[in-house]
Amino acid sequence: MRLIRIHVDAPLAPGVQVELRAKAALHVARVLRLKPGDTVTLFNGNGTDYRSEIKDIRKGSVGVMVHALVPPRAESPLALVLVQGIARSERMDLIVQKATELGVTAIQPVAMTRSVVRLDDDARAKKLAHWRGVAIAASEQCGRATLPAIAEPIAFDAWLLQPPGARTRRIQLAPDSGAALAAAAAGAERIELLVGPEGGLDEPERDAALAAGYLACRLGPRVLRSETAAVAALAVLQSAAGDLN
Numbered sequence: 350m351r352l353i354r355i356h357v358d359a360p361l362a363p364g365v366q367v368e369l370r371a372k373a374a375l376h377v378a379r380v381l382r383l384k385p386g387d388t389v390t391l392f393n394g395n396g397t398d399y400r401s402e403i404k405d406i407r408k409g410s411v412g413v414m415v416h417a418l419v420p421p422r423a424e425s426p427l428a429l430v431l432v433q434g435i436a437r438s439e440r441m442d443l444i445v446q447k448a449t450e451l452g453v454t455a456i457q458p459v460a461m462t463r464s465v466v467r468l469d470d471d472a473r474a475k476k477l478a479h480w481r482g483v484a485i486a487a488s489e490q491c492g493r494a495t496l497p498a499i500a501e502p503i504a505f506d507a508w509l510l511q512p513p514g515a516r517t518r519r520i521q522l523a524p525d526s527g528a529a530l531a532a533a534a535a536g537a538e539r540i541e542l543l544v545g546p547e548g549g550l551d552e553p554e555r556d557a558a559l560a561a562g563y564l565a566c567r568l569g570p571r572v573l574r575s576e577t578a579a580v581a582a583l584a585v586l587q588s589a590a591g592d593l594n
Contacts, residue, residue: 353381354390354398354489356496361391361399361415369411377403377411389413394488394496397421424495425452427591428539430517433579434461434546435468435502440576445480447576449487449497451583452592456480458502463548473502505554509561517541520586521550521558522578523565530566530582534589542586544579 355377359367369377377383383403391399391413398419404412431448435441435458448456458480460468468476480499488496513519520533521543534540543550543563550558559565568582587593 352390352492353383353388354392354492355413356485356489357391357393359393361393361395361397363399363415363417365415366404367391367413367415369413370409374406374409374411378406390419391415392488392494394494396424396495398494421494422492423592424493425454425587425591427534427537427587428454429583429586429591430455430457430539430541431579431583432457432459432508432541432543434459434505434544434550434575435464435466436546436575437465440547440574441466441480442483443576444579445483445499446487447580448583449484449493450491451580451587452493453497453583455498455500456484457500457508459505459508460502461505461546461554462551464546468502477501506557509557513541513562514539519543519558519561519563520566521555521563522568522582523555524567524570524572526565526567528564528566530568530585531589533564533566534586537590540586540590542579542582544575544582546575549575 355373357367385403385405387403389401391401399415400417400419401413401415404414431453433444433456445456484497484499517539518537519541543558568578
């Protein structure tokens with residue numbers, strides 16, 4: 350039986366009834382064609398799933414009763430932050446989706462010299478809401494009960510001014526590096542992975558990243574597209590130090 354998971358932006362606890370509205374209600378009633386009495390799993394991103402039951406379906410809303418907590422699935426022991434140069438719409442969506450599925454802790458979009466997409470304040474807010482929606486949908490599908498934090502986009506040079514977190518290993522992808530990515534992850538508790546946009550980092554950005562402590566590592570012999578590089582590198586890091594080993 351397929352497990353249907355639905356994200357809700359509300360407190361959840363056994364005995365609480367919540368109302369699904371807008372897209373969530375439409376998805377339950379029109380797309381999935383669920384009925385009163387059907388079982389669904391709710392989560393709000395706090396790390397716990399809640400076994401729930403549809404109680405009633407009305408126009409524009411669905412009432413769901415929370416019955417019990419489901420033992421949470423463990424998150425990766427590796428705190429993995431993706432610092433991603435902003436890519437074009439569909440490519441950035443793919444990066445956010447797959448990074449979520451691969452268990453990243455957080456995603457920090459950064460505007461870089463070769464970023465094609467330029468965001469003003471209004472576009473920045475809309476993109477952030479959209480990316481968070483992509484992460485929610487990916488979490489519903491892949492079974493994560495903890496949502497990755499997606500930060501507001503900032504300029505790359507502004508990001509480099511922020512000190513890294515404690516015990517953080519910083520890594521940037523560089524095809525010409527002699528250091529292997531998997532080896533660089535050995536023994537790490539927290540990694541910041543820097544991936545450039547289409548066209549990668551330019552030379553001043555690479556130098557600035559090195560000065561900020563980002564070790565240059567190679568990811569195989571081929572030059573990968575931004576979205577391919579991000580997904581492949583995250584998988585390597587999770588395999589080496591996270592939850593894919």
